[in-house]
Amino acid sequence: MPAPFDETEYDRWMSQAESTLDEADVFVERKLYHWSCFAAQQAAEAALKAVLRGLGKPVVTHSLKQLFDMLDQLGVSAGAPERHAGRVLERHYKGTRYPDQYVSGTPRDHYDQQIADEAMSLARTVVAFAKQTREALR
16 A cells, blocks of 8 residues: 655645745846746756655655656656656756856856746646646545
8 A cells, every 4th residue: 555645745845846936936027037947947846846755755856857757657647748848947957057058158148038938837837737646646
């Protein structure tokens, strides 16, 4: 018999995911688009970790692909839109913070409102998946 879903741990991580999404909105308002994209990636990461921790599987990775793969191994499969969101958001983990990810300029030079809006939408897709997964596991 599988262990019961840890609602407290899920809620703790999902609260962080939602808070980080709110912070990403503030970065957009301040035109700090690179930080908004990083926060979007972090929100998606926290949401996936919420499900994994709820299932009793703490993990140490920042790779959204790996997190989705771990969920697959536990019988929790994401659809194509969620996987796509993870692949795009994963690019914002380093590219938003390190100048050596680009031939010239800084991360701030390589991000704009359109990229930030897309990242926010994708992060919301992953957060919604995590919430739907919790409901399905109840």
